Amino acid sequence: MKLILRSLLKLKRTSKVILAVLVICLVVRLLPYFAPIRAADIAQNQLAMQFSDRNGLPLGTLLTRDQEHTSVVPLNQVSPQFIHAILAAEDGSFYYHGALDMKAIIRASKEAIHAKRIVSGASTITMQLARMLDPVPRSVSGKLSEIWLSWRLVAGMNKDEILSAYINRLPMGGNIYGVEAAAQTYFSIPANELNLAQASLLAAIPNNPTYFNPYQHWERLKQRQKYVLNRMVQEKYISGAIAARTSTEKVVFQSRQQGIIAAPHFLFWLANQIPSTSLEKGVLIPPFLRGVRGDQSVIRTTINRPLQQFVEAQVQQVISSLAANNVHDAAALVIDNHTGEILAYVGSPDYFNEAKLGRNDGVQALRQPGSTLKPFVYELALEKGLIRPNTILADLPAHYAIPGAKLYSPTDYTESFLGPVRVRIALANSLNVPAVRVLEKVGVETFLERLHQLGFEHLNQTPEYYGLGLTLGSGEVSLWELARAYLTMARLGEATPLVSTFSDSPIQNPKSKIQNSTTIWQLITNMLSDNHARATAFGVDSVLNLPFPVAVKTGTSSNFRDTWTVGFTTNYTVATWVGNFNGEPMRQVSGVTGAAPLWNRIMLHLHEHQEPADFPPPEGLVQLPVCAISGLRPTPDCTSVVQEYFYPEDKIAYEGQNQFNLPPEYDEWLAKQQQLNFTSTNLRILSPHHGDLFLVYPGEEEKQKLEFKLVGNKSAPVEWWLNGEKLDINSANALFWNLRPGKWTLEARSGEMTDKVSFQVELASIKPTRRGFSINTTTSK
Known part of the structure; x- marks a missing residue:
């Protein structure tokens, strides 16, 4: 009797333990439903931006601000071929199990025990998505964290939402993420246009994006494609004959520089003009910036791509032609x-x-x-x-x-x-x-x-x-x-x-x-x-x-x-x-x-095909002939006449302007001119200047000379007068005079016109160091 009672008590305690374990398991399993993760919670805000020119021609795609090339598309805008391929390759029974695939776990455990190493994994698409959202170390605690996050995903999202989030985050090589970004980068087509050969190749990449890099490890990728196609046959998506034919089909991966076709500086500049707030809540770009190309949202720019590419080519050619002149940029x-x-x-x-x-x-x-x-x-x-x-x-x-x-x-x-x-x-x-x-x-x-x-x-x-x-x-x-x-x-x-x-x-x-x-x-x-x-x-x-x-x-x-x-x-x-x-x-x-x-x-x-119109003339102004040098009404002796615009109110003053007299500030410049291409109505001595002081060295008087130079209209032969005495030298515009100490007044006469300057010559106390060297000191006027 005591033995029976003892057995009953032990059974009762065991039942309580089992019940407690069951309750704990139930609570643990129900907890995710109190903290579900919904599609809106994991919406991808930092997306790649796609651009077209003014006529819809693609310019390229820029990465997100965290340098990931991501383009998000709904599930119904992805080729069924790719959906079948990725399901077959990664989780064939995705739609028939929960967050975990118990059959796959048992199978993987048996294979590991038998081979004494991990032969195959048992991660579901849901678990892979959890790992994408929150990468954790591959340890027991990390795996438990991954399972917990997977349960929360299942609690808040249906299968299509999970699959959509998954295929838009798939690592597709380098910094390319998601099937749409991969299709655009590798084939220049949207994801809904992928054929079976392209889809099976893309579905092969996520297993190990570096190992299966299409540009560096093509043969490896082709072997992985065959595996994907075989899995599609097993899942009854395609026949064996189609798989064999597809595996030999030629597929060309386009070599593109970060997805940019033209105008890279412009695209990066424009991307920085779009405020980050416009990318909140999954909105790729502000609605007013969107254009449409097929079913895909694209930023339609004002760039003319053929013109852009022409200018890019000309920049390179001009720089190349100037390389010898140490020119590198434009x-x-x-x-x-x-x-x-x-x-x-x-x-x-x-x-x-x-x-x-x-x-x-x-x-x-x-x-x-x-x-x-x-x-x-x-x-x-x-x-x-x-x-x-x-x-x-x-x-x-x-x-x-x-x-x-x-x-x-x-x-x-x-x-x-x-x-x-x-x-x-x-x-x-x-x-x-x-x-x-x-x-x-x-x-x-x-x-x-x-x-x-x-x-x-x-x-x-x-x-x-x-x-x-x-x-x-x-x-x-x-x-x-x-x-x-x-x-x-x-x-x-x-x-x-x-x-x-x-x-x-x-x-x-x-x-x-x-x-x-x-x-x-x-x-x-x-x-x-x-x-x-x-x-x-x-x-x-x-x-x-x-x-x-x-x-x-x-x-x-x-x-x-x-x-x-x-x-x-x-x-x-x-x-x-x-x-x-x-x-x-x-x-x-x-x-x-x-x-x-x-x-x-x-x-x-x-303007190759059509010349531009003429510029309109200045409104309200009148054109009048002027002397090219003076800007005034031409006189008979003006050597060059051009047309210039005048305000109507200046026309009266124009009629009375016919004398051109340069102010003294031009004297030095005039003195340096070999040939004067304009005339002056007044006679003017250009050299020497009024108030000049010159130094002459003892014994060097015969060697030091001063040029007398003038400019202007001459109504009669020119006469030069120095301190009231007429110089017996016949010269039209200039002559040379031997320097002599003293105060001098120089006068030039031509008919009724005259000009006069005063200057001074003094003996220098220091002899020149070289023969023929002289000092000419001019004071300010």
């Missing part, structure tokens, strides 16, 4: 003037060449713009009435005192001066000194404000920081900013943002008018398109002269580190930069020999 931007749309964007000769800094974006990089800002200072000065179209500017040596710095003395790279020049000539030939003089009239602060209005946002230092050198490129700007400013000029002062994508519904781009009248912009355009006006600096047949109307400006930064050419027709604006990303100076390269040839090729290509 960039270009092409814009539609009517819409502001970007048609081509090239940031460097080769984005994928890291050794040559190819990833640097020359369109957005900040560099010194050289003379490309000059048109805007002239426009502002004309707008404010500080200069007129026929104003004469002095291209003469000038010096400016800058506190705490060396004396600023602007010069052109030829280090020569043209003397009196019209505004048109100064701008068209990119003369430095006249531009600085005009900026001095305008004021650096005022000019800087205008540049900010034009969109030069990186010129953010104080006016004192830039100084008068601002008009010569002392600041730093980008090619993007320059192109946008010249687009404003092409649109006659209407500032328009550059457009990079199309929208489903038109977006009203904010526009603003830089100034109310379009006349000044038309006048600047007229000057920049004047081939004859720029001939002095660039010649009559330079690469800037095209067979149709085009306004253009070049620029070269200090030490020849950057060359620029920006110009426009009535249809397009083209901006080019040639230089070196590492800052090395180029050899014998300027704006017209560096960036201009590239600009020339692009402009000719754009």
